[in-house]
Amino acid sequence: MQESAIVLLSGGLDSATCLAIARQRGYRCHALTFDYGQRSLAEIEAARSQALAQRVAGHRVLQVPLGEIGGSALTDHAIEVPSPGKEGIPATYVPARNTIFLSHALAWAEADGAAAIFIGVNALDYSGYPDCRPEYIEAFRRLMQVATKSGVEGRAITLEAPLIDRSKAEIIRAGSALGVDYANTLSCYQADSAGLACGQCESCELRRQGFAAAGIEDPTRYRRPAKS
Amino acid sequence: MQESAIVLLSGGLDSATCLAIARQRGYRCHALTFDYGQRSLAEIEAARSQALAQRVAGHRVLQVPLGEIGGSALTDHAIEVPSPGKEGIPATYVPARNTIFLSHALAWAEADGAAAIFIGVNALDYSGYPDCRPEYIEAFRRLMQVATKSGVEGRAITLEAPLIDRSKAEIIRAGSALGVDYANTLSCYQADSAGLACGQCESCELRRQGFAAAGIEDPTRYRRPAKS
Numbered sequence: 001m002q003e004s005a006i007v008l009l010s011g012g013l014d015s016a017t018c019l020a021i022a023r024q025r026g027y028r029c030h031a032l033t034f035d036y037g038q039r040s041l042a043e044i045e046a047a048r049s050q051a052l053a054q055r056v057a058g059h060r061v062l063q064v065p066l067g068e069i070g071g072s073a074l075t076d077h078a079i080e081v082p083s084p085g086k087e088g089i090p091a092t093y094v095p096a097r098n099t100i101f102l103s104h105a106l107a108w109a110e111a112d113g114a115a116a117i118f119i120g121v122n123a124l125d126y127s128g129y130p131d132c133r134p135e136y137i138e139a140f141r142r143l144m145q146v147a148t149k150s151g152v153e154g155r156a157i158t159l160e161a162p163l164i165d166r167s168k169a170e171i172i173r174a175g176s177a178l179g180v181d182y183a184n185t186l187s188c189y190q191a192d193s194a195g196l197a198c199g200q201c202e203s204c205e206l207r208r209q210g211f212a213a214a215g216i217e218d219p220t221r222y223r224r225p226a227k228s
Numbered sequence: 229m230q231e232s233a234i235v236l237l238s239g240g241l242d243s244a245t246c247l248a249i250a251r252q253r254g255y256r257c258h259a260l261t262f263d264y265g266q267r268s269l270a271e272i273e274a275a276r277s278q279a280l281a282q283r284v285a286g287h288r289v290l291q292v293p294l295g296e297i298g299g300s301a302l303t304d305h306a307i308e309v310p311s312p313g314k315e316g317i318p319a320t321y322v323p324a325r326n327t328i329f330l331s332h333a334l335a336w337a338e339a340d341g342a343a344a345i346f347i348g349v350n351a352l353d354y355s356g357y358p359d360c361r362p363e364y365i366e367a368f369r370r371l372m373q374v375a376t377k378s379g380v381e382g383r384a385i386t387l388e389a390p391l392i393d394r395s396k397a398e399i400i401r402a403g404s405a406l407g408v409d410y411a412n413t414l415s416c417y418q419a420d421s422a423g424l425a426c427g428q429c430e431s432c433e434l435r436r437q438g439f440a441a442a443g444i445e446d447p448t449r450y451r452r453p454a455k456s
Contacts (some may be wrong), residue, residue: 065290069332071339076399096335099375103295103331107324111299113382130380139371147327149317152358 001175003115004057006105007107011046013207014163016185017175018120019054021162024178027116032105036097037067037075042195045114046186060108064100068127073142074189081189084202089128090114092202098131103158104185107204109157110148125168125206137161176216183219192223198223207210210218231343232256232390238348239274240389241435244254244413245403247282248349249390252406255344259287260333264325265295265303271421274414281409288336292328299323302417309417312430317356320417320430325361330368332386337385338376344386353396353434360420365389396438404444409446420451427452 005027007019021161022029031054032049044061051059057083065076073079074093074164082091098121105117123131130136141159145151170208175182187207199222230274233317235247259282261275272289279287285294288418294303300322300359301307326349333345358364369387373379391399403410416425425432427450439446 019411060296061298062293065293065332066335068288068290069335069339071335093242093377094335094340094374095377096331099331099334099371100328103327104293104322105293105328107297107299107322110323119271130377131375133374136371139367139374143364143371146361146363147324147353147359149321149323149358152317171303 002028003110004030004112005118005120006030006121007056007103008092008105008120009050010035011043011050012120012184012187013175013182014120016050016054016180016182016184017178018054018118018163019050020175020178020180022116022118022160023054029054029056030108030112030114031056032108033059033091034096034101034104035060035061035063037065038075038187039074039077039081039197040186040191042191042193043119043186047063047183053184062104062122064099064206065105066077066094066100077122081201083168083200083206089130089203091172092127093129093150095133105143106148106157110150114157116160118160118162120163122162122166122171125210127202127206134164137164138141150184168181168206169215170191170212170215171227172210172216187220196221198222198224230254230256233344233346234258234260234337234342235284235346236329236333236348237261237275237278237348239271239278239346239412239413241403241413241438242348242350242399244278244282244408244410245399245406246346246391247278247284248403248408250344250346250407251282252389255286257282258336258342259284260336261287262329262332263289263291263294264322266389267302267305267309267389267417268414268419269349269400270419270421272413273423274412277412279299281412284317290332293320294325294328297323306416309429311428312433317358318430320355324359326364327368329359334372334376339431340395342385344388346388346390348391349389350391350394350396350399352393353438355430361383362392365392395441396434397441400442400444403419404442424449424451428452441449
């Protein structure tokens with residue numbers, strides 16, 4: 001029987017690639033997207049389009065109350081999205097976001113008997129978020145073993161982070177080879193309601209540099225050109 | 229300045245006691261309750277009453293979509309609440325419940341600069357849930373250190389589980405000494421809308437035995453007497 005996987009799907013470039021990799025590895029994929037009070041609901045639309053294009057077995061959009069908790073430029077509109085290049089962990093960091101996302105994925109995986117969870121974090125061309133690093137993924141793996149009935153009973157669910165050590169250019173090349181349509185992905189922290197990217201934030205910058213380094217044309221629709 | 233703590237408050241006996249202990253330790257306490265599709269909404273009312281009686285600095289009730297995920301007798305009404313005494317982890321186990329609860333507590337603690345999170349799990353008189361054991365708490369502590377900006381920057385949030393190795397009778401004696409009014413707590417897995425406990429489920433049985441062993445009168449309002 002084909003094994004199932006829960007794949008976190010944000011609507012961004014990384015998670016779209018991660019889904020394509022999970023499919024290539026032979027899993028029956030269920031996509032999981034969160035409506036968490038993010039600035040741009042166009043992200044969720046991009047996730048729906050990816051889920052459809054990649055013919056997932058199911059797609060859930062779960063509401064989680066991160067907007068009520070705040071503490072981030074992405075969920076509290078009183079905090080400005082910073083320009084790229086500042087030192088340290090930027091204001092776009094959302095407290096415990098991946099822990100909240102993975103805990104729901106774990107619940108779904110256990111309830112439905114899925115064998116694996118896929119998350120598209122990468123720790124190379126990234127914003128320095130603590131919950132995108134290999135030590136975080138390792139700590140969540142350890143938690144999964146002791147947190148669940150399936151873990152205690154020896155039917156462990158695995159946590160896969162296939163992009164963790166890849167550059168943005170490598171991710172784009174891998175996804176392109178697997179047929180991912182990046183025109184239907186959205187990386188921008190402050191896209192408008194039509195899905196146009198700002199072209200200025202750190203996420204736009206990482207994306208643009210990635211396409212350039214991969215030698216692949218960037219299909220992103222930007223509102224403004226790159227800063228010179 | 230008085231340090232803050234986020235205290236998970238379910239409306240049950242353990243979490244009410246845990247809150248009293250956190251207050252005794254000098255924390256300014258913020259209570260956190262989840263509306264997760266549990267069978268009995270009377271639990272949430274009990275949590276509100278405890279939060280009020282114990283004069284918390286704030287109380288949030290967050291909605292999380294465990295009912296959509298299912299996989300438990302507590303969130304899927306098609307699964308029956310089992311009688312006590314069966315072998316193994318019972319059908320009342322909710323996949324990844326404490327991981328989902330703690331991840332939100334972590335987000336709130338980090339967003340608001342709280343120093344600690346309190347959770348009232350105990351691994352002695354309990355239903356065998358994997359996410360109530362010391363090894364689970366230890367794994368979540370490790371995760372917290374690497375998951376958050378505060379952890380990475382050396383301002384670690386601590387996770388306190390002061391009941392982990394106490395018997396139900398010890399918990400009841402400790403809470404009674406701190407003035408907890410157990411009449412306003414609810415442990416039953418299937419209380420009715422008026423807050424009457426079934427008197428038959430494993431949680432009712434553990435509670436009843438705890439009061440008997442503590443030599444303290446049980447103020448619980450049961451629909452039916454104990455099984456003989």
